[in-house]
Amino acid sequence: MKRVLLILLIVAVKWNAMADEGMWFLMHLKRLNERDMQKMGLQLTAEEIYSINNSSLKDAIVQFGGGCTAEIISKDGLVLTNHHCGYGSIAELSTPEHDYLTNGFWAASKQQELKPKSLSVRFFVRMDDVTQRILSLVNDDMTESDRERTINREIAKIEQENNEGGKYTVSVRPFYNGNEYYYFVYQDYTDVRLVGTPPSSIGKFGGDTDNWEWPRHTGDFSLFRVYADKDGNPAPHSPENVPLHPKCHLTVSLKGFTNNDFAMILGYPGRTNRWMPSGGIDQNVNYAYPAWVEASKVGMDNMKKHMDSDQQVKLDYASKYSQVANYWKNRQGMIDALNEHHTAETKAKDEAKFSKWANRKKNRGRYGEVMATINNYYEQTNLKARHDNYLIGLLRSSTFAALPYSLGNALVYYAQQNQAKRQELIPQIQGNLEDTYNNIHLPLEKDVLGALTNLYASKATEAGIPQYVEDLYQSNNRDLRAYVNAAFDNSLFASREKIEAYLENPDSTLVQQDPLFQLSTALLDRYRESSPESEALEAEFQKAFRLMVEGSLKKNPKRKYYPDANSTLRLTYGKINPLPADPSNDASINYYTTLKGTIAKYKPGDEEFDLPQRLMDLYEAKDYGRYADKAGYLPVNLLTDNDITGGNSGSPVLNGNGELIGLAFDGNIEAMAGDVIFDPKLQRTISVDIRYVLFIIDKFANAPHLVEEMTIVE
Structure with a gap:
């Protein structure tokens, strides 16, 4: 559940709320939520959660x-x-x-x-x-x-x-x-x-x-x-x-x-799109997300073969790979869930009701054309959405898809300055070089750029790829891998040493004729491309979308609403809530897992399912300290029905007294449509039980001094 570069329709909205649905503003808790939360088990007041003048829970988040x-x-x-x-x-x-x-x-x-x-x-x-x-x-x-x-x-x-x-x-x-x-x-x-x-x-x-x-x-x-x-x-x-x-x-x-039991979460959810119309859902399912998934997988495969053979490369690319892999699975899960639950059809029924209201005589002048304008926008941009996701997949996984453009333009500017100005610019350029080139592995970068440029040139053509890229693709027998390798060999941007030599004798022609700079420029120019027609289409859409939200709120003014997520602090509340029984879970009720289940998944030498010997020894000895549940098992993860999304990773799960019981880290794949539509039957938050956290710190890591810092209630 991590941030990635993506052009998405990000709208902040309200939605009709159920008890465990909603990402609520803290300043509105007193008016909208306090009574409901207290009925469910909250022992605090809204003022104890959010206060401007006094210490409150929000100060710990x-x-x-x-x-x-x-x-x-x-x-x-x-x-x-x-x-x-x-x-x-x-x-x-x-x-x-x-x-x-x-x-x-x-x-x-x-x-x-x-x-x-x-x-x-x-x-x-x-x-x-x-x-x-x-x-x-x-x-x-x-x-x-x-x-x-x-x-x-x-x-x-x-x-x-x-x-x-x-x-x-x-x-x-x-x-x-x-x-x-x-x-x-x-x-x-x-x-x-x-x-x-x-x-x-x-x-x-x-x-x-x-x-x-x-x-x-x-x-x-x-x-x-x-x-x-x-x-x-x-x-x-x-x-x-x-x-x-x-x-x-x-x-x-x-x-x-x-x-x-009552459970609430405070955190910074990144984005939900619960006002997204059916046309937007169809666009994501059929055009945008499949391109995202395919480009991500190509990038991952070409990174991993180098990471598996060199530990330093694995460390250098671990974060990038993890981010790409996380959203690769997320977007495929979104496709599956949105299709399975017929979310677009559900939205279309709501839009039909809105259109009926909008075309009443008193509403027609302001809202009558709203849905037609929105639907036209999606029809006009479906192919662009596919193109953009292939291109963004390239930019997301490949350092050298964008680096030569950004660094190259800085080097051209540098060459155009007098000697005094150049001396002023050198520390900033050197700092950028250190940040970038210290962790670059060129064989990996060559494979990633070559494979993803091939994918882009072959799959994104319907909306128009840069002529420069098209010409390269055709003149190289529709396979750019050899060209990319040669481009690296002849490029100024292939090493920090070459760029430092350029700083001694700058010549902007060397940048402008550089093969990686030319490729990167073509990609970034296309990424930023706009036209009067596309700008007008976007403006019409944004106005129509704003009016759709405005009209929907007027249509149902008595409902309780919350704003859509946009990386601002929110509170969501619900309860400990199991999913249907799962035979793969050894827990007696399917709202928690135990260390016994962890050991059962152990696969020696497997990158995903290997375990430290010390953890297995502690399990065999049942040496759980004070962190075992009263039933005797050591808890590991837990389920609540809180409404969260990306950005909530790391959020505290709190009980009715505002005490920490868990640490949110994921959602469940059955509810991958949750960014668009909330499913009260399936939506779950997966968290680490705080007792497992403290067990690992204290018993596994022998770091009890960290536990002693904390304020603990038993």
């Missing part, structure tokens, strides 16, 4: 690395998140000699904690509604571009007014497809250090095979720590920094839970 969620679990800034959320940082800190990704890492003291090059956490301070202020400045006579410019000017003012001289990061976000606007105030900390991580045989147990599946047996967690200056303020990494003392940290519960 952070956005981690820009794409996941994490929580503060000690007074010394200890951060808990998923193993897969920390994956890139753990891989970055690893070498074949000190392979923390494979073997794990546990700092015996704060002095041993490790600082990745770039990692931050974001604390949520407050939010407020600025809808009236912004929408009072626009009207229906404006073009979409005029409307956008007016709104963006006001957004800039609001962000400036609330950042307190740069102390805070302020973000104004649209909701309900531009029918409402809220601003969010954040504080960012950039000195974040690795404290502990289990070996990948625990943290990623089950690999791609078990990904999105239940029952799961994965210890998907890692520990970090936030550092600040002596006054508790954000500060660049420094030996003088001290552990952050947060306003609030979560209490950890060892009490366990039973079926139907």
